[in-house]
Amino acid sequence: MELLSSIFDNFFEAGYLALILVFQQEIRKFLLMVGSYNFTTKKSLIRHFHFLKNQNKESINTDVRLIVQACKKLAITNTGALIVLQRNGSLDFVKNTGDEMNAIVNIPLIESIFFKNSPLHDGAIIIKENKLVATRVILPVSNERTIPQRFGLRHRAALGITEKTDAVALTVSEETGQISYMKNGEFVLFNDHDELMNIMSEDLS
Numbered sequence: 001m002e003l004l005s006s007i008f009d010n011f012f013e014a015g016y017l018a019l020i021l022v023f024q025q026e027i028r029k030f031l032l033m034v035g036s037y038n039f040t041t042k043k044s045l046i047r048h049f050h051f052l053k054n055q056n057k058e059s060i061n062t063d064v065r066l067i068v069q070a071c072k073k074l075a076i077t078n079t080g081a082l083i084v085l086q087r088n089g090s091l092d093f094v095k096n097t098g099d100e101m102n103a104i105v106n107i108p109l110i111e112s113i114f115f116k117n118s119p120l121h122d123g124a125i126i127i128k129e130n131k132l133v134a135t136r137v138i139l140p141v142s143n144e145r146t147i148p149q150r151f152g153l154r155h156r157a158a159l160g161i162t163e164k165t166d167a168v169a170l171t172v173s174e175e176t177g178q179i180s181y182m183k184n185g186e187f188v189l190f191n192d193h194d195e196l197m198n199i200m201s202e203d204l205s
């Protein structure tokens with residue numbers, strides 16, 4: 001009987017270990033999100049309780065149309081861009097790698113930042129609601145092996161930040177002018193810009 005119980009004990013211990021190993025990415029992301037989550041803001045709490053959504057009147061939603069329009073303009077001139085859109089989780093751990101800003105977002109501002117000769121064009125920008133809160137930010141790069149080789153560091157950085165936090169990201173490829181949208185460490189597919197705006201509006205509302 002004792003032998004049987006020790007076999008079961010070992011079996012369950014090995015099971016826990018296997019579970020931790022299998023889900024280590026998810027556990028890491030969860031802990032990062034809990035660690036960086038700003039539970040004190042009313043908005044972040046309300047976002048978690050969707051049944052209270054209608055009472056969230058004073059929150060400002062990100063102007064998705066404006067950001068997609070800016071990306072379309074950048075795409076026409078093959079100007080590379082990396083835009084991170086903050087949601088509930090704090091991005092302070094990456095914000096510190098760049099320059100903090102506090103500017104209302106508009107299309108010429110986004111265009112001028114990513115203009116190739118601009119001193120601010122390197123790295124990512126972070127937008128929170130309708131404010132540009134940081135420029136020249138260095139993001140953690142995704143190590144995911146399944147990302148196709150044609151995607152370089154800009155795309156890997158966008159995937160990396162969305163893998164580690166609840167933020168979403170947009171890239172404009174300097175090589176192809178292609179606009180990509182990333183969430184949860186994956187590319188989100190869309191057929192046209194209207195669909196992209198709808199998906200983003202849903203994610204950022």
Ligand SMILES: Nc1ncnc2c1ncn2[C@@H]1O[C@H](COP(=O)(O)OP(=O)(O)OP(=O)(O)O)[C@@H](O)[C@H]1O
Nearest residue numbers: 080122123124138139152153154155157173174175
């Ligand atoms: N870790 C990072 N965090 C933020 N920005 C980054 C990071 N790594 C690279 N970038 C930005 O991406 C730019 C281009 O990188 P790279 O050419 O390797 O990307 P890519 O995915 O091939 O994109 P593109 O299609 O635009 O060439 C860099 O000049 C830099 O501005």
